Amino acid sequence: MGRRDDARWAARARPPAGTAHDTRWAGDRRGAVRCAVALLAALQLLDLAAGTAAPARSVLWAALALLLFAVLCPPRVTAGRGWLAARGLLREHRVRTDRLVSVRCVDGVSQRLVLRDAFGGRVELDPATLVANPPLWYRLAEDTRLSVASGSLTRGGAALGRLAERVDRETARAVFEVSGLD
Template sequence: MRQKDRRSLAGDRHWRGSARLAASCALLFCAFSLLVDWDAGTLTLLRALLWLTLSVTAFAVLLPPRVTAGPGWLAVRTPWRSHLVRTDALVAVRQYGGVSAHLVLCDTHGRRLELDPRVLAANPLIWHELDIGVHRSVDRGTLLQGADVMEKLGHRIDDETVRAVLKASGLS
């Protein structure tokens, strides 16, 4: 990838901290498990491999998806797979609530991506790239379902941003 292409990417600015937290939790789990097993006098090579495997599994589960965006696209990478949609060719946008709210984006190429809306609120550059792509999809007439979802999400993100600015300036 060229240097200019790397600069035009918008990435989750909190991902590295979350990845470090996931690694720390997995390492602590491994260390404490091995220490307790060793102290009990039951540590064997097989049990050590079991604790290491469980620690790697805990890391994979705790590792958050990595979200990046660029002109006309949005990508989410997990330890298992990578999903990419064309934001300038979206067909549908749906938001599902509940305990773990998530946004589902579908493009004209049949690709589908799930995303936590909090990532968009925490990363204005990613939100900007997605918003531009959604407007292009609306202008082209491909976005058939979900323009209202994106409008509501945009208002919510703008409200949170205003509150954060007011709080940081001491006006609220």
């Protein structure tokens, strides 16, 4: 134990060189933890104020808070040359971005981008993650060009075009805000 073990753990936790990752992930995870803790505290305080506190109810409230955390915790998105991965609480989904066969944008309560590769891999992520992290978008865009050139990407060009326009628009807006030209 000590520094040597800490250094080994830190080396394993660091993404490989040339890997892009979601820079907002840690803050979003902290937000999910705060919401879960706030719910647990509020439920416990209500139970104490009502005089109905019991160990079984405390376990139930803790389970409810854990469920809220599981729903709110965002996947950790990383991308490297030829791959993109989204790691959730229980497992990681990975797709070969240089062998994509389809890209779909699914609208609904929350917009999702679904990527499928030739090997059966499937990743579903929020397009806002790519918009907020230009290095992730750059990795995906570069590898998508390879998929188009090889002829494997047959569906999804329009969805990627709309996403590219959105990334460009948001990046330009950020540059103008930083430079004071907004």
